[in-house]
Amino acid sequence: MSIEFKNVNYIYNQGTPFEYQGLKDISFNLTDGNFIAIIGHTGSGKSTLLQHFDALLKPTSGEIKLAGFDITSKTTNKNLKSLRKKVGIVFQFPENQLFAETILKDAMFGPLNFGMDADLAEKNAKKWLKRLGIKEELYEQSPFDLSGGQMRRVAIAGVLAYEPEILCLDEPAAGLDPVGRKEIMSIFKEYQKNGHTVILITHEMDDVAQYADDVLVLQQAKLIKHTTVADLFENPEWLAEHYLNQPHAARFAQTLKQNGFKLKQTPLTIEQLAKSISKKMREYNE
Amino acid sequence: MSKIIIGRYIPGNSIIYKMDPRGKIIAAFFFIALIFLANNWITYSLITLFTFAAVFATKLKIKTFWQGVRPLIWLILFTSVLQLFFTTGGKVYWHWGILNISHYGIENSIYIFIRFVMIILMSTVLTLTTTPLEISEGMEWILTPLKYLKVPIGQIALVMSIALRFVPTLMDETVKIMNAQRARGADFNDGGLVKRAKAIIPILVPLFINSLTIAIDLAVAMESRGYREGEKRSRYRVLKWSQYDWINFAFFALLTVLLLIFRNH
């Protein structure tokens, strides 16, 4: 199975003077079980695209196939629950969606809605709260007494608690401290490795390089590239033209090259960079 | 939700946009009074012509105005139909129990219909071409005399502009929160009354908390930029009368004179 978008258009406020085309003729095929990054300039339509995975927005025209569902403009709101059970979305600033009296109850909201029995819901909620680093003594406290970063983690645990097949993330790490960012990104990577699809919107090219397999690049509501991570970062001129960057490691290698020290392959992560430099140094010494 | 046109501003640059909000508000209220001068076919036609002239002068799509009238059309038709069946007088064309269709009934129901539609169209002309902020500034000026009765007009106007400014923000916020809870399996259209009422809690709590956060942030930002309660404030945009407002008033004067002449025919 795979995730398939066929000529998907989406128009905001259709038929009013505020009409705006949010997606233009988007087509792609994603392999299940991959880690996919969606990147693009601000306002390019990334969040609009993401809401289609859950039928929160339905295409004005075109067709979407995923998790055994068919979504078109005619899809009714009935039966969407079983789709939403399989596709989880963590929105931009998910801490703004917390509402329950206690942290644990908030994390159990999703599982209970999707028909898990109370014991299992509690077990799952606890498991993911713990995985996201929320201490057990906090479970019975109000989520509104937490720090912003902790609230974010509770909100993410609330989505992971029903273990969706496809996990969609809209800039989940924006505004977190560097250690926290790394922590939650590796949780998502692990989640993907355990047999789920992860779709990540991000502005951090380092995260794209480190975690993603494939990349979708959006610009002004259009899909302008769908390729592998290695291929995307091969061409710094193309990236610059589209307001994008290489990851730090690749930029470092680029600067080395300009100074006459050329590496064989563009390194994408710090580890790759370190490896290729030490390899080259060893070659020099021999 | 976003399809509601009443009370929405659409950017444009026709002559009506250049008029002063104070003049437009006064004219809009005056228009409602003027409508009651109309009492026969000629005067109602004049009012209709005048309104359509104003609608065309905005240079906005006619469809937009139709969207403004549409949500109310059933209410208007209902009122007209009541008039039609219950007004007596003149020649009777049809009769059944207390219901009857009479000459006056037909006339009255058409007049009522015109009155409603023209008032809606004219207020739509005002709100489509004037930003909520301008309207609140205009209202502040118009209500200035109340200051002498110790009514804090300045503060009321500020509260009004802030409220108007944040209506779209809170609407966006509501949609976002609803989507986030929908994604977590919340269902707002399912089940009985109690279940539905319960389903609102996951929307209301975050919405309430987010609005408080916005309000506190705004208050801090305002105070740190020097806002003090009760102090005299200068204005960034100063309202100024221009030739367009005289054109506006001249047209209304003309309409008034014409109505006064033809209402006795």
Ligand SMILES: Nc1ncnc2c1ncn2[C@@H]1O[C@H](COP(=O)(O)OP(=O)(O)OP(=O)(O)O)[C@@H](O)[C@H]1O
């Ligand atoms: N509810 C809405 N009504 C009308 N237009 C909208 C709405 N939501 C988004 N848009 C418009 O659609 C375009 C794409 O928005 P979107 O939120 O998908 O961008 P994005 O790529 O996620 O940007 P960012 O990186 O800033 O989050 C924007 O120009 C925005 O103004």
Ligand SMILES: [Mg+2]
């Ligand atoms: Mg976005």
